[in-house]
Amino acid sequence: MTIHAYQEIYLSNAQAALRDAIDYAVNICNIPGEDFIKLFVVSSVSKRIENGEPAYLAGKSGIEIVNQVLEETMGRTGMTEAVARYERSCEYWIGWAVAYYQWYSGRRFREIFQAISFEDFQKMYYTLHEADISKFTDIADARVREYFSETNLKRIRMLGSCTQAELAKRSGVGLRSIQMYEQRNKNINKASAETLYRLSKVLGCTMEDLIEK
Structure with a gap:
């Protein structure tokens, strides 16, 4: 839908x-x-x-x-x-x-x-x-x-010159989860609101910016 x-x-x-x-x-x-x-x-x-x-x-x-x-x-x-x-x-x-x-x-x-x-x-x-x-x-x-073939998460993270490891450390979201979201092996649209909030806060974007359309 x-x-x-x-x-x-x-x-x-x-x-x-x-x-x-x-x-x-x-x-x-x-x-x-x-x-x-x-x-x-x-x-x-x-x-x-x-x-x-x-x-x-x-x-x-x-x-x-x-x-x-x-x-x-x-x-x-x-x-x-x-x-x-x-x-x-x-x-x-x-x-x-x-x-x-x-x-x-x-x-x-x-x-x-x-x-x-x-x-x-x-x-x-x-x-x-x-x-x-x-x-x-x-x-x-x-x-x-x-x-926008790259995921929004990867694109925004790279624009901010933030590595996956740095994002994981600062957000508290597991490194493996971040990697799987960026590889589309895990659907970020189904991530919890808390996960999206933590990632967006570190990356300086909105939670909606991380959702894949």
């Missing part, structure tokens, strides 16, 4: 907000897509959408999202007045599709855009924008899973 990022009742609102945001940032504010995505994924906005906060899933327009992202990351905002757009741009589709995949997979936006660049999404648009969303989801999921 797939555990989605938040309740499905908010999905269409989240898709509308993100499609409008990316379209507005690129085509009205003239911010290159890759640049806006870099700002978006480090902002609190992306995390609040990921966490399913209703105020952001259903209460923010695309323009408001862009303005908050720019204010948080660059100390400025975009245009203050809404500009009517009737064209369904490539960027419009990217925001709509990515919002769906984030909800579907429960992955973080930074992981999605790390595995699939904005340019890659632009290329996908030409063959997938008229297809059923499930086709895009399957392709995106395969790309993300291929990119």
Whole structure:
């Protein structure tokens, strides 16, 4: 059973907000897509959408999202007045599709855009924008899973330059268990909450970051 990022009742609102945001940032504010995505994924906005906060899933327009992202990351905002757009741009589709995949997979936006660049999404648009969303989801999921072939535990541990032995000593989780989790011989998704808490505390991440999607 797939555990989605938040309740499905908010999905269409989240898709509308993100499609409008990316379209507005690129085509009205003239911010290159890759640049806006870099700002978006480090902002609190992306995390609040990921966490399913209703105020952001259903209460923010695309323009408001862009303005908050720019204010948080660059100390400025975009245009203050809404500009009517009737064209369904490539960027419009990217925001709509990515919002769906984030909800579907429960992955973080930074992981999605790390595995699939904005340019890659632009290329996908030409063959997938008229297809059923499930086709895009399957392709995106395969790309993300291929990119993150290592377990989340190993990837996060190595990013922090922490050895397995150090992690075992500092967390109190057995070295053999850590090795088996990283080799996928033991399912970390079935680990106790205490084990996940101890590992995440040492690694400086959330317990959810260690779960395999």
